[in-house]
Amino acid sequence: MNKINKYILSFLLMILISLSSCDKFLDVNEDPVNPTSVNEAELLTGIEANFSFMVLGGYPVRVSSSWMGYTTYPIAQSYDDYYVTENDANNTWASFSYTPVMNNCKILVEQAEAKDKHYYAAIAKIIWAYNTSILTDMFGNIPFTQALDQTQYPFPVYDSQEVVYENIQRLLDEAIAHIDNPNQSSEVPGADDLILNGDMQKWKKLAYSLKGRYYMRLTYAPGKTAAEQSQLALNALNQGLQSNDDNVMYKYSTDLLQENPWNQYAVNGRWNDFTSISGVYAQEIATGLVDLRLIVHARKEDPTRNSFEEQSGALFLSSSTYGSGSPLGVMYADPDSPLPYMLYSEVSFLKAEANYLLGNKQAAKDNLIEGVLADFDFVKPSFDKIAKTALDDSVLNNPVIVQNFIDQYMFSIRGFNPADDTEQDPFIYKRIAREKYIAGFLTMEPYNDYRRYKKVNGENILDLNLERSASILNIRFGYEGLPYRFPYPSSEWQYNAENVGQQNVPLGYESMTIPVWWDTTN
Numbered sequence: 145m146n147k148i149n150k151y152i153l154s155f156l157l158m159i160l161i162s163l164s165s166c167d168k169f170l171d172v173n174e175d176p177v178n179p180t181s182v183n184e185a186e187l188l189t190g191i192e193a194n195f196s197f198m199v200l201g202g203y204p205v206r207v208s209s210s211w212m213g214y215t216t217y218p219i220a221q222s223y224d225d226y227y228v229t230e231n232d233a234n235n236t237w238a239s240f241s242y243t244p245v246m247n248n249c250k251i252l253v254e255q256a257e258a259k260d261k262h263y264y265a266a267i268a269k270i271i272w273a274y275n276t277s278i279l280t281d282m283f284g285n286i287p288f289t290q291a292l293d294q295t296q297y298p299f300p301v302y303d304s305q306e307v308v309y310e311n312i313q314r315l316l317d318e319a320i321a322h323i324d325n326p327n328q329s330s331e332v333p334g335a336d337d338l339i340l341n342g343d344m345q346k347w348k349k350l351a352y353s354l355k356g357r358y359y360m361r362l363t364y365a366p367g368k369t370a371a372e373q374s375q376l377a378l379n380a381l382n383q384g385l386q387s388n389d390d391n392v393m394y395k396y397s398t399d400l401l402q403e404n405p406w407n408q409y410a411v412n413g414r415w416n417d418f419t420s421i422s423g424v425y426a427q428e429i430a431t432g433l434v435d436l437r438l439i440v441h442a443r444k445e446d447p448t449r450n451s452f453e454e455q456s457g458a459l460f461l462s463s464s465t466y467g468s469g470s471p472l473g474v475m476y477a478d479p480d481s482p483l484p485y486m487l488y489s490e491v492s493f494l495k496a497e498a499n500y501l502l503g504n505k506q507a508a509k510d511n512l513i514e515g516v517l518a519d520f521d522f523v524k525p526s527f528d529k530i531a532k533t534a535l536d537d538s539v540l541n542n543p544v545i546v547q548n549f550i551d552q553y554m555f556s557i558r559g560f561n562p563a564d565d566t567e568q569d570p571f572i573y574k575r576i577a578r579e580k581y582i583a584g585f586l587t588m589e590p591y592n593d594y595r596r597y598k599k600v601n602g603e604n605i606l607d608l609n610l611e612r613s614a615s616i617l618n619i620r621f622g623y624e625g626l627p628y629r630f631p632y633p634s635s636e637w638q639y640n641a642e643n644v645g646q647q648n649v650p651l652g653y654e655s656m657t658i659p660v661w662w663d664t665t666n
Contacts, residue, residue: 184264185336187252191245192338195271196394198240201405201483203232204278204630206419208591211626213424213610215410215472215586225615226627226656230634237279237633242291245275250292261329263344266322267337270351273315274485277358280308281592282630284660285647287640299640302647305661306365312358316351323348339394339485350392353384353491357589360494363501364596365662374498381495385488388522393482403479406586411443411477423468424608429582430467433460434552437519440475440526441585442466447531452539459539459549474529476586484587489519493580500573505562508572512579513557519583520550570600577606594626595663616653627656628663 209215210223221227249272256264279286288308290300303311323344333342340346359377362368385391396404403412410419421442429438438461439451449465475481492515500508527540539545557575565572577597584590590606597605611624618624629649636644637651649655 184252184256184259184261184331185333187248187255188264188267188333189336189338191248191252191268191271192394194240194248195245195275196339196483196485197405199236199245199275199278200394200485202240203236204282205586205588206409207630208588209586210422211610212581212590212594213422213428213608214590215419215425216422216468217416217419219418221616225612226617226653228627228630228656229653230631230637230651233282233630233633234635236282238635241275241279246272247292249275259329259331260327261331262322262325263328263332263342263347266319266344266351267333267347269315269319269322270347270354273312273319274354276308276312276315277354277361278588280305280312281361281588281660283632284629284649287643299643301643306367309358309362309662313355316355316358319351320348323351339392346390346392349384349386349390350486352380353486356381356384356491356494356498357486360497361592361596362662364598364664366664370501374501377494377498378502381491381498385486385491388488388518391487391522392485394485395482396480398479404477404481404483406472406477406483407479407481410472412479419472421466421468421470421472424610425585426466426468426470428578428608430461430463432553433463434549435461435582436527436546436549436553437475437523437582437585438466439473439530440523441473442470443473443477444531445470448533450533451530451536459545472586473526475523475526478529487518487522487583489515489522489583490580490589491515492518493576493583496576497573497580500570500576505565505572508576509557509560509562512572512576513554515576515583516554516557516579517550519579568601570605574600574605574607581606581608591626595628595659596665598665617656620653621657623657628659629656631655 206215207223207228210217211226217223249268252268253265253272256262256268276286276288284305285302286305286308287300288303288311290297293300333344335341337343340350356377359373359380363370363373365373396402396407409415410417426442429435429441444451444465446465450462451465452459453462453464454460471477476483492511496508496511496515499505499511524546527546530536532540560571560575562572577593580593581590584593594604594606594608594610599605610626612618613624615624617627631652632644632647632649632655649658
């Protein structure tokens with residue numbers, strides 16, 4: 145109950161602080177709440193809770209998961225067929241990102257820096273950078289340098305995506321400097337840090353890992369080279385997450401209104417009960433029927449069915465128990481499932497890609513293997529949460545059988561000779577993309593990756609059947625591909641029309657056919 149009360153209090157404080165700092169929403173002469181009266185601990189708790197639930201586990205990833213074939217939302221004119229409008233983007237832009245998260249990060253930074261509470265400032269800048277990256281990856285150019293100061297800049301100009309990414313890296317560098325600053329206040333984050341409980345070395349590793357992610361985002365951006373970005377990424381990633389012990393996650397619980405956002409959205413019926421596993425992802429992860437991650441990414445519709453079946457004397461996953469239409473699984477959609485901020489497996493896959501692009505194919509293969517094995521180790525504890533039959537118990541409680549499944553899955557990766565990897569048949573690069581896609585289940589990164597990956601022989605190296613012939617983009621414009629971006633929100637067209645109108649992105653669905661700056665490969 146203490147955590148619930150703390151969350152509710154912090155949530156209300158965030159709303160009041162955000163509204164008081166934005167006079168567009170309140171037509172009064174005097175602020176109802178003085179932001180500086182809220183201490184750093186309360187600010188931090190609210191920022192983390194709001195960012196985790198409303199942004200990282202909210203609308204951006206629900207839509208991108210549909211677009212990337214993880215989930216299906218089987219109603220007419222849904223995300224599945226790219227029916228996303230300017231009105232749909234409003235909450236993520238203003239109500240969830242700029243106002244209660246990024247503006248409050250700014251307030252926390254100002255308060256913390258004035259009191260030498262550098263750890264608080266560091267966490268705020270990391271989350272500020274993270275949220276900024278989500279917005280710019282969704283929309284392209286966004287307000288940054290003039291954002292969050294409505295008094296001086298009531299109509300903020302849009303910064304280029306290149307400038308935004310420079311500022312993201314700056315925020316992360318400053319966060320690392322805050323953590324290393326020896327002049328620290330005795331008041332430091334602890335239980336008020338709902339993510340890492342004040343473990344600042346893990347926050348530092350997250351900052352370096354995010355730097356690596358964002359360097360790789362610009363691999364093919366104008367004026368950048370794959371080799372330069374890959375080396376920058378490796379330099380950062382080598383100081384990032386080192387094992388699954390460093391995984392960064394927001395922990396949810398079974399308490400009322402404290403459940404995981406995917407559980408609330410798609411499983412417990414609070415929002416809908418028809419979001420399910422897409423056929424695209426079911427086919428990808430079920431290939432060969434040996435990938436044990438399937439049983440925790442998807443959920444049995446009938447708990448009495450076996451997860452496994454015997455074929456010609458060998459055990460395989462049951463193709464009739466899991467597949468297209470299965471509910472979301474226990475790993476990411478139980479009430480107390482943690483929400484990943486960043487995992488060690490992703491760091492390994494980023495290293496693998498960077499090494500590959502630098503020509504270090506053996507190192508890339510080694511990193512690839514590390515990433516897949518890390519993801520298997522990450523999901524194993526969730527095996528105990530699935531609805532198990534007697535056969536399931538006998539399989540999952542036998543380490544030898546479990547390891548045999550993993551070894552079967554790893555066989556083609558371990559046995560591949562890097563010397564056989566060619567420009568026309570880049571096995572390692574394709575496998576890095578595929579494994580990162582599977583491990584990135586229900587996150588936004590695969591959508592960003594798919595847009596930036598280089599094509600080989602006219603095909604994206606992440607070879608998925610994502611084209612939608614019934615999509616609104618195909619109906620209106622004859623375009624069957626994946627949306628390149630989200631439409632700018634209607635609130636910007638209403639309140640900041642001159643500046644949003646200068647971005648050369650039209651109103652309406654056509655906006656989604658225009659790539660963002662760093663996407664040059666499509």
